[in-house]
Amino acid sequence: MPSIRFRLNGVDTNVDADPDRSLLDVLRGSLAVTGAHFGCGAGECGACNVLIGDRAIASCDTPLWSVAGKDVTTLEGLGTAKRPHPLQRAFIAEQALQCGYCVSGILISAAALLKRNPSPSSSEVKEALDGNLCRCGSHNRMVRAVLRAAAEMAAG
Amino acid sequence: MNQQAPSSAAGLPVNLAANPKLSSWLKFSADGEVTVSPGKVEIGQGIVTALAQIAADELDVEISRVRMVRASTAMSPNEGVTSGSLSIQQSGRALRHACAEARHIFLTAASDRLGVAADALSIQDGTISGPGNVTTSYWELADDVVLDRDATAAVMPKPVAQRTLAGRSTQRLDIPDKVFSCPRFIHDQVLPGMLHGRVMRPDTARAKLLELKEDGARAIAGVVAIARDGSFTGVVGETEHCVEAALKALQKGATWSQAETLPDENDLASFLKAEPSEPVVIDERAASMPRVKSRTIARQYSRPYLAHASIAPSCAIAQWDADKVRVWTHSQGVYLLRADLALVLKLPIENITVEHMEGAGCYGHNAADDVALDAVLLARAVPGRPVRVQWSRQDEMTQAPFGAAMVIEIEADLDAAGEVVDWRHSVWSNGHAARPGRAAQPALLAAFELEKPFPRMISSNPPQANGGGADRNAIPLYDFPAWRIASHRLLTMPVRTSALRTLGAHGNVFAIESFLDEIAAGRNEDPVAFRLRHLRDERARDVIRSAATRAGWKPERRPGVGHGIGFARYKNTGAYCAAIAEVEGDQDIRVMKLTLAADVGEAINPDGVANQIEGGAIQAVSWALKERVRFDQQRITSASWSDYPILRFSEVPDVEVEVIQRSDLDPVGAGEAAHGPVTAAIANAVFDCLGLRIRNLPITRDSLIAAMELNK
Numbered sequence: 001m002p003s004i005r006f007r008l009n010g011v012d013t014n015v016d017a018d019p020d021r022s023l024l025d026v027l028r029g030s031l032a033v034t035g036a037h038f039g040c041g042a043g044e045c046g047a048c049n050v051l052i053g054d055r056a057i058a059s060c061d062t063p064l065w066s067v068a069g070k071d072v073t074t075l076e077g078l079g080t081a082k083r084p085h086p087l088q089r090a091f092i093a094e095q096a097l098q099c100g101y102c103v104s105g106i107l108i109s110a111a112a113l114l115k116r117n118p119s120p121s122s123s124e125v126k127e128a129l130d131g132n133l134c135r136c137g138s139h140n141r142m143v144r145a146v147l148r149a150a151a152e153m154a155a156g
Numbered sequence: 157m158n159q160q161a162p163s164s165a166a167g168l169p170v171n172l173a174a175n176p177k178l179s180s181w182l183k184f185s186a187d188g189e190v191t192v193s194p195g196k197v198e199i200g201q202g203i204v205t206a207l208a209q210i211a212a213d214e215l216d217v218e219i220s221r222v223r224m225v226r227a228s229t230a231m232s233p234n235e236g237v238t239s240g241s242l243s244i245q246q247s248g249r250a251l252r253h254a255c256a257e258a259r260h261i262f263l264t265a266a267s268d269r270l271g272v273a274a275d276a277l278s279i280q281d282g283t284i285s286g287p288g289n290v291t292t293s294y295w296e297l298a299d300d301v302v303l304d305r306d307a308t309a310a311v312m313p314k315p316v317a318q319r320t321l322a323g324r325s326t327q328r329l330d331i332p333d334k335v336f337s338c339p340r341f342i343h344d345q346v347l348p349g350m351l352h353g354r355v356m357r358p359d360t361a362r363a364k365l366l367e368l369k370e371d372g373a374r375a376i377a378g379v380v381a382i383a384r385d386g387s388f389t390g391v392v393g394e395t396e397h398c399v400e401a402a403l404k405a406l407q408k409g410a411t412w413s414q415a416e417t418l419p420d421e422n423d424l425a426s427f428l429k430a431e432p433s434e435p436v437v438i439d440e441r442a443a444s445m446p447r448v449k450s451r452t453i454a455r456q457y458s459r460p461y462l463a464h465a466s467i468a469p470s471c472a473i474a475q476w477d478a479d480k481v482r483v484w485t486h487s488q489g490v491y492l493l494r495a496d497l498a499l500v501l502k503l504p505i506e507n508i509t510v511e512h513m514e515g516a517g518c519y520g521h522n523a524a525d526d527v528a529l530d531a532v533l534l535a536r537a538v539p540g541r542p543v544r545v546q547w548s549r550q551d552e553m554t555q556a557p558f559g560a561a562m563v564i565e566i567e568a569d570l571d572a573a574g575e576v577v578d579w580r581h582s583v584w585s586n587g588h589a590a591r592p593g594r595a596a597q598p599a600l601l602a603a604f605e606l607e608k609p610f611p612r613m614i615s616s617n618p619p620q621a622n623g624g625g626a627d628r629n630a631i632p633l634y635d636f637p638a639w640r641i642a643s644h645r646l647l648t649m650p651v652r653t654s655a656l657r658t659l660g661a662h663g664n665v666f667a668i669e670s671f672l673d674e675i676a677a678g679r680n681e682d683p684v685a686f687r688l689r690h691l692r693d694e695r696a697r698d699v700i701r702s703a704a705t706r707a708g709w710k711p712e713r714r715p716g717v718g719h720g721i722g723f724a725r726y727k728n729t730g731a732y733c734a735a736i737a738e739v740e741g742d743q744d745i746r747v748m749k750l751t752l753a754a755d756v757g758e759a760i761n762p763d764g765v766a767n768q769i770e771g772g773a774i775q776a777v778s779w780a781l782k783e784r785v786r787f788d789q790q791r792i793t794s795a796s797w798s799d800y801p802i803l804r805f806s807e808v809p810d811v812e813v814e815v816i817q818r819s820d821l822d823p824v825g826a827g828e829a830a831h832g833p834v835t836a837a838i839a840n841a842v843f844d845c846l847g848l849r850i851r852n853l854p855i856t857r858d859s860l861i862a863a864m865e866l867n868k
Contacts, residue, residue, distance in 0.1 A: 025397050029395055029396060034337065034343075035337040038546070042549065042796060045467060075337040076337050091335045092331055095764075097335075098200040098517055098771050099200025099514075099516050101468045126808070135465060135516070135519075137772065137775045138770075138774075139805050140808060141767070
């Protein structure tokens with residue numbers, strides 16, 4: 001079995017697995033990292049989004065081989081309760097979810113947006129999150145939370 | 157003025173009378189925590205936080221000391237199913253009484269210990285103090301005070317004015333875990349020795365498995381067992397990866413019988429009206445002084461089958477130990493699921509423990525219960541090992557029960573002034589409830605697939621006294637002098653239906669409020685004024701006036717923009733909600749803005765109520781503009797997000813919600829109040845914008861073209 005190396009949430013990681021397996025499968029399976037959620041398995045809902053480098057990508061249809069040598073960040077790598085990412089703080093402040101199953105992928109898409117555009121408009125946030133589905137109807141709160149995080153980050 | 161939820165004869169809230177032992181609701185520990193164990197479950201609606209607020213308030217402790225425990229048949233009070241927007245009024249009321257009585261018992265114990273009269277004691281964050289600086293606490297007394305006793309009706313909860321937490325927006329207790337990825341979802345649970353399972357379901361409707369070649373699946377590394385009982389077939393293995401591969405191999409080796417025929421998706425109204433059905437007259441009112449009718453108008457409305465389409469596929473874990481089984485589930489009712497499992501397994505209920513664990517947002521009777529039986533059946537093949545079963549996206553979209561399609565016909569007799577003198581409303585639909593645990597036969601999918609199958613359940617409707625099913629909200633709240641309301645429940649069920657958020661209220665409110673708009677327009681009367689003129693209930697008038705004021709009703713006419721209103725009181729006994737929609741339209745309709753006002757009585761967590769109303773409103777936009785279960789003669793074809801699109805971020809309107817706080821009135825649920833009013837408001841705004849009445853949901857480019865054709 002070939003060995004694939006990449007950095008997961010800042011930590012060097014080595015996986016012995018079929019390189020064609022999906023990244024999501026490996027993350028949730030042998031690596032036991034559950035931040036990315038399975039939603040559809042077809043890259044249509046965004047629940048499994050992770051950062052690969054600075055881009056938000058659906059991990060369910062990303063083959064393991066394609067992340068060799070790259071930086072992969074899941075929700076766990078974004079921040080923790082002790083050291084929260086501004087987005088995580090903002091989602092709590094805005095109470096920006098109902099069930100929260102989609103939110104791990106949405107935080108990742110939002111983090112990617114803020115890396116390439118630190119002060120997005122409301123419509124730019126909506127555009128960046130358009131590949132993420134939310135069924136509970138928390139969209140507007142999430143958009144407000146992303147704008148709040150952007151403002152906080154700009155204020156330093 | 158205190159409108160009370162139903163109480164038992166003994167004066168206790170119904171759910172407390174049914175589960176009177178105080179210790180089943182709450183326990184105090186010496187280390188400064190109070191554990192609260194409601195029978196209702198978190199399904200993304202924030203109920204756990206609202207219940208914690210109620211407990212903290214009544215007990216005089218900080219909310220951070222309240223530890224909320226997930227429902228389990230091993231210990232929780234049996235509060236039936238978490239549905240119908242009843243949790244706050246049922247569970248909240250029972251918990252408030254239980255906490256009030258526990259507080260009183262502790263005060264009596266403290267009085268004995270401190271030698272101070274109980275009425276001279278006060279409690280602050282669990283510390284009980286009296287004159288002369290004498291103190292003790294819940295935590296000191298915890299080991300000596302016995303709560304293993306039945307509630308009495310002797311102790312009344314605090315008056316509203318003394319509550320400090322209830323009525324104030326509180327941050328939800330579950331949100332930090334969810335943004336920091338601390339596993340709360342059943343999907344993220346890993347138990348020691350856990351295996352994975354997948355179940356093979358036919359692609360075509362109700363096909364039976366005739367032949368199965370298992371060799372391909374057995375050859376896959378990591379596969380531990382293949383379980384087959386009739387058409388029910390599943391595989392158990394070491395990893396999700398290997399069971400997915402084995403499932404594909406099984407599907408290749410399966411031969412299925414012919415499918416049962418599904419109705420014509422493009423003519424659901426004819427199908428619903430032609431099937432054998434059971435007619436019931438829901439309500440009749442005769443005019444005391446009949447007025448002369450000058451003409452009759454009749455309109456027909458419909459809505460399609462709707463999918464729950466939760467973001468997570470359903471998931472469950474089961475583990476056998478000899479003849480006992482433990483089940484982890486995101487079901488809405490742990491006791492009800494247990495009852496159905498007992499029927500299928502032919503085991504006494506004592507042998508089955510069902511524990512709740514959170515899933516993704518739940519909007520009614522989805523596949524949570526089905527997958528629990530799947531897990532139980534697969535785990536039986538590997539005694540002692542927990543087996544986690546997760547459905548595929550395709551099964552979630554095609555095999556889970558749907559919200560029932562409806563056709564609604566309303567006829568109104570109008571007098572010379574265009575006023576309603578008689579109103580006749582008829583609905584044709586499958587039943588809106590086939591929940592587990594309520595019948596002598598199980599309601600779980602796998603039970604219909606076994607070698608010795610249970611009969612497929614045909615959905616029924618809850619009685620009108622419990623809010624009704626297909627007939628929910630079919631009785632108008634307006635002061636028409638005479639009416640006849642009838643419901644026709646289908647006795648066949650080619651497409652599986654059960655409870656989806658609002659049951660029939662969505663279709664009925666859409667129909668009533670659309671028709672009303674047409675009647676008002678026929679009189680050249682403003683639709684808000686028309687409604688206010690026909691409503692006597694001040695709370696109803698208040699939500700309409702609040703929404704209208706906030707939306708600046710009626711905004712100036714602009715080309716390509718329309719405004720419409722919708723109103724309902726959910727179940728005619730629950731939350732009041734008025735919605736005003738602003739749409740833009742030409743070939744397609746875009747909802748730009750929704751302005752809502754809601755009255756849920758006492759809003760325990762006002763921000764939580766606003767969140768639920770806003771979420772319901774956005775989901776309703778999705779239902780109204782996009783959603784429709786698709787099928788051909790043989791199979792459900794809307795099996796993915798491409799075939800069953802839901803509203804996306806770029807399509808979501810601005811939503812403003814005003815929650816009218818009524819602290820002196822018993823609280824009711826908020827989660828289902830907005831769907832009907834928002835759908836009707838959109839349809840009415842489309843008319844305002846384009847002059848087209850869309851009477852068949854969803855409102856799409858095709859339905860606009862069809863309406864244009866009809867206008868010609």
